[in-house]
Amino acid sequence: MHPSDAGTVREITVADDGAGPYGITSGPDGALWLTLVHGGRIARLTLDGALEEFPLDSATCRPMVIAPGPDGALWFTRSQDHRIGRVTPDGDMRSFPVPTAGSGPFGITAGPDGAMWFTEMNSDRIGRVTGEGRITEFALPRTGGFPSGITAGPDGALWFTLNQADAIGRVTVDGYVETYPLPTTGAAPVGITSDGAALWFVEIGAGRIGRITVDGVVQEFPLPDRTAKPHAVVAASTGDCWFTEWGANRIGRITGSGEITEYALPSPASEPHGITLGPDGAVWAALETGAVARVQP
Numbered sequence: 001m002h003p004s005d006a007g008t009v010r011e012i013t014v015a016d017d018g019a020g021p022y023g024i025t026s027g028p029d030g031a032l033w034l035t036l037v038h039g040g041r042i043a044r045l046t047l048d049g050a051l052e053e054f055p056l057d058s059a060t061c062r063p064m065v066i067a068p069g070p071d072g073a074l075w076f077t078r079s080q081d082h083r084i085g086r087v088t089p090d091g092d093m094r095s096f097p098v099p100t101a102g103s104g105p106f107g108i109t110a111g112p113d114g115a116m117w118f119t120e121m122n123s124d125r126i127g128r129v130t131g132e133g134r135i136t137e138f139a140l141p142r143t144g145g146f147p148s149g150i151t152a153g154p155d156g157a158l159w160f161t162l163n164q165a166d167a168i169g170r171v172t173v174d175g176y177v178e179t180y181p182l183p184t185t186g187a188a189p190v191g192i193t194s195d196g197a198a199l200w201f202v203e204i205g206a207g208r209i210g211r212i213t214v215d216g217v218v219q220e221f222p223l224p225d226r227t228a229k230p231h232a233v234v235a236a237s238t239g240d241c242w243f244t245e246w247g248a249n250r251i252g253r254i255t256g257s258g259e260i261t262e263y264a265l266p267s268p269a270s271e272p273h274g275i276t277l278g279p280d281g282a283v284w285a286a287l288e289t290g291a292v293a294r295v296q297p
Contacts, residue, residue, distance in 0.1 A: 009251070009263050011270070011291045014043060014051055021286040023066040023076065024274040029089040032278060033074045034286055035063035042066070042076065042087050045292065047280050054091045061085075065149075065274065067108050067116070071131045075116045077105035084108070084118060084129050096133040100125060107150040107160065107192075113173045117158045119147035126150070126160065126171050138175040145169075145179075149192040149232070151199065155214040159199045161189035168192070168201060168212050180216045184208065187220075191232035191275075193241060200241045200254075202230035209233070209243060209254050221258040228252075232275045234283070242283045242295075244272035251275070251285055251295050263295050 015021055019039035027033045027044070034043040040059035044052045056063065062080035069075045069086070076085045082103045083095040098105055104122035111117045111128070118127045124140045126147060140147065145165035153159045153170070160169045162179065166187045169179045182189065188205030201210045207226030211219045223230065229247030236242060239256025249270055251263040265272065271288035278284045283295040 008296050009265060010294045011266050011287070012045070012049065012294065013291045014045060015039065015290045017290045019290060020288045021290065021292060022273050022288060023064055024284055024286040024292065025066050025068060025074065025276045026279050027074055027089060028068055028072050030279045031089075032276070032284055032292070033066055033087075034292070035066050035076055035274075037062050037064060037288070042074070042085075042093075044089075047278070052091075054087060054093060056085065056093065057095070064106050065108050067110060069116055069131070070110055070114050075108055075110075075129075077108050077118055079104050079106055079121070084116070084127075084133075084135070086133075094133070096129060096135060098127060098137075099135055100137060103127075106148055109151050109158070111152055111158055111173060112156050117150055117152075117171075119150050119160055121146050121148065121163075126158070126169075126177070136175075138171060138177060140169065140177055141179065148190050149201070151192050151194050153194050153199055153214060154196055159192055159194070159212075161192050161201055163188050163190055163204075168199070168210075168218075180212060180218065182210065182218060182220070184220060191230075191243065193233045193235045195235035195238045195241060197238050200233055200235060202233045202243050204229045204231055204246070209241070209252075209258075209260075219258075221254060221260070223252070223260065224262070231273055232285075234275045234277055236277055236283070242275055242277075244275050244285050246272055251283065251293065253297070265293055267291065
């Protein structure tokens with residue numbers, strides 16, 4: 001492990017302590033988009049610091065993960081009222097109810113088929129939503145798995161984490177599902193990303209970063225601090241991934257060989273959650289205590 005120069009990290013306040021920036025992504029408009037999970041709002045942050053907020057129709061809907069769609073809009077999950085939200089760069093807002101009651105949607109990503117794909121934490125399903133809001137659900141072969149993060153893989157399928165099953169799942173665009181158990185008991189994987197060659201995921205329960213090939217071969221890399229609780233992960237390029245350490249107040253970086261560098265956040269207990277590669281080439285993370293962090297490699 002190599003510690004970083006703390007001067008490469010900058011924090012920008014975007015909300016009060018109670019609003020809770022949670023998800024973050026880069027939009028097609030060159031801005032950063034955030035979910036304010038406790039405030040029931042979506043926020044847009046430009047690189048020069050201009051902030052705009054879009055209130056949702058329910059202040060308690062708990063917007064979670066946000067991702068750009070193929071239609072030029074931003075799509076996000078609403079875990080408390082079980083809907084999928086959509087917002088255009090100019091603030092036009094829509095939402096669509098998930099058919100299964102109490103589904104608890106969490107992760108969301110653009111699929112290779114022109115639709116958005118999402119996980120349903122509470123109902124053991126993977127969902128697919130078209131740009132018009134038509135939703136299809138695919139049941140998973142095991143119960144209580146708590147599907148969490150999801151990403152498009154390099155093989156044309158969608159890959160997702162099963163937090164309570166200690167497994168990684170794969171679903172094709174026509175709904176065929178298979179799962180791969182992890183070597184570590186209590187791994188509790190959450191975030192997942194593709195680097196264009198393989199899938200990388202974080203094990204919040206075991207303090208490890210994992211890598212799985214499209215053939216299902218798993219490697220695990222332990223963090224220096226096994227209590228760091230890595231939460232979200234994003235790939236900058238093949239063999240170069242960044243992740244948040246929710247329990248250790250750091251941003252981490254891992255190479256394809258497993259070398260890890262960590263960046264301490266300036267504010268204590270800032271609760272880093274979502275992470276994205278910004279339009280400026282820097283790494284940006286959402287801090288639930290009311291800010292975003294920018295890390296310049």
